Amino acid sequence: MAEREPRPRRTARARGGPLDATARGARRAAQRGSGWTGREFDVVVGAVAHGGHCVARHEGRVVFVRHALPGERVVVRVTEDRHPGYCRADAVRVLEASPARIDRPCPYSGPGRCGGCDWQHADPAEQRRLKAAVVREQLVRLGGLDGADPRVRDLVVEELPGGPLRWRSRARFAVDRSGAPGLRRHRSHDVVVLDDCPITLEPAARAVLGRRWPGAGAVDVAVDAAGLVTTTRLDRRGRPQSTRVLRPGADVPEEPAGRTGRHAVGRDWEVEGTGFWQVHPAAADALVAAVGAFAEARPGETVLDLYAGAGLFGGALAPAVGGTGRVVCVEADAAACAAADANLADLPQAEVWQGEVDVQGLAGLLADLGGAPHVVVLDPPRAGAGPAVSRLLAATGARVVYVACDPAALGRDVAAFAGAGYGLAGLRAVDAFPMTAHVECVALLVPA
Ligand SMILES: C[S@@+](CC[C@H](N)C(=O)[O-])C[C@H]1O[C@@H](n2cnc3c(N)ncnc32)[C@H](O)[C@@H]1O
Structure with a gap:
């Protein structure tokens, strides 16, 4: 039997361009799919991008880095690698800090923790x-x-x-299977259980966090102009189940007796309970x-x-x-x-x-x-x-x-x-x- 010629392999050159070492690295990584997840390397962080992260590059690939600031040199750990063009990573160690970096005021914020905030590590003017x-x-x-x-x-x-903390007058907190409330980890369904959320107005945080909400999927909360706190309990499919209002100074929530009030x-x-x-x-x-x-x-x-x-x-x-x-x-x-x-x-x-x-x-x-x-x-x-x-x-x-x-x-x-x-x-x-x-x-x- 005559030997058949091997079929030409499709290469980037054959499709019209030379393939350099970094692009080859990118393609190999993309073909490997989740090959980079868990890898650590250091990068110089570039410009900010939409979505609460900055852009860096490593071995020809784009890396979307959270918990970093433009200009910083950081060690990142890859958290997600599902896309040929880019992967996602958290800055886990800062080698050269931006002058705009601050200590996070929220103890729940940081790599792998609560996904509610993106810029706790940036001073407000930098944000x-x-x-x-x-x-x-x-x-x-x-x-x-x-x-x-x-x-x-x-x-x-x-x-x-009003400053960067205690401004959130309306929030939705997730509830885990044990009934504990919190917020979701970034790009995850996991609930990070919280005793407080420092960007949320204190009466709203107190009414929901550090308590048990057995059987609920989430709790919506809103504080009105008079300090009345409304909570709406949602089931696991996001359907409202019951609404209660807590008057300032009271311990026991009541059935709502009308709309809540805002002043602007x-x-x-008038606003409907936890409505927009x-x-x-x-x-x-x-x-x-x-x-x-x-x-x-x-x-x-x-x-x-x-x-x-x-x-x-x-x-x-x-x-x-x-x-x-x-x-x-x-x-x-x-x-x-x-x-x-x-x-x-x-x-x-x-x-x-x-x-x-x-x-x-x-x-x-x-x-x-x-x-x-x-x-x-x-x-x-x-x-x-x-x-x-x-x-x-x-x-x-x-x-x-x-x-x-x-x-x-x-x-x-x-x-x-x-x-x-x-x-x-x-x-x-x-x-x-x-x-x-x-x-x-x-x-x-x-x-x-
Ligand atoms: C961002 S809120 C703005 C509300 C209001 N402008 C304010 O500042 O208080 C958007 C509103 O659009 C309503 N909405 C959403 N989709 C809509 C649609 N397709 N047609 C009409 N209203 C819609 C929501 O119920 C919500 O009240």
Whole structure:
């Protein structure tokens, strides 16, 4: 039998490029799958990336490093290696520290521990610089904005009053199989049992942590303006089971007797138990100020407040449009709509419509409105509004004030607006979540 020629092996060169030693290392590691998990090596830490980590490189591969800061030299331990292009690691030893590194105020934070915070080891000013860098990067990379645009280049993440600890007025704590509450380890279902959470307001932490919640899957907690603490117990599938309220100074929780109260922009607001309200006690005022300045709502104008929650932005803008104007708040959740109805009852120019902000719902809403809105405020959940809703909003020609809790989602939606002829006319960012990688942005988008 004639000897057959061996089949040519597919190489990177055959597909058009030489393969250097580091790239070969990367490919081999990728083929090995989880080969690097548990490995330790030292790296010089590069720029911050979206998600609470920094970027480093080792043997040609990208390593996303948590618990480090840009410029540091650290020993990392690989925690996850499932992707050909990158692996994840924790900085387990600092060889050369950044001047911005601080001792973590939270005893539960650190490599392999509670995954609730990302930047406990960074001084608060550095946290804000890191967040500004992430917002810029997402708006340039995903949003297609020009990084040299001063609105992007010079972005400063604004500090809120109250310091970096004890600001969290609303939280969800996980509960383990034994009934002990805590927070999940980073990228894990494991619950790290906590006796305290130093970023959470003390009454909320005390009401949930260090107690037993047998049979529960999680507990939601919120503190209102009067110090009333509401806890909602959830089952293992995330379904609410029961709600209790604890009055300041009382030991025994009671059945809820109505909504809880918040105070912002000089008004009292009702909120459904542990339902949505800005988490940081100073965030509602700061965001309303930013939204109001961008919206420039004038008497007689029509304002749409999409994803309205309890009606915060719509209620705050209603006085500006006056009795001849109109504010329509749109919200999917029935309980939030009922709270918004109560909150806006003294503002006859404001209405609450229960409905989904999606292409169909929004098209119907715009048709029912009987004319294009002058201003649209939207504050969607983390996933953003999406390209189809963004394009539909751009077709109205309205000034659009976009409040975003995820700069990546904002970047994607800004790109959709840009594709429909809109440009960025203003940008603010607020550190509404100190110690974490989260940041709240407010963008003004107008027809270019
Ligand atoms: C980030 S919160 C904003 C609430 C409000 N703007 C505030 O600052 O208090 C998002 C709100 O959108 C609502 N929501 C989520 N998806 C929605 C959808 N597809 N249509 C309408 N509302 C939605 C949620 O129930 C929640 O109240």
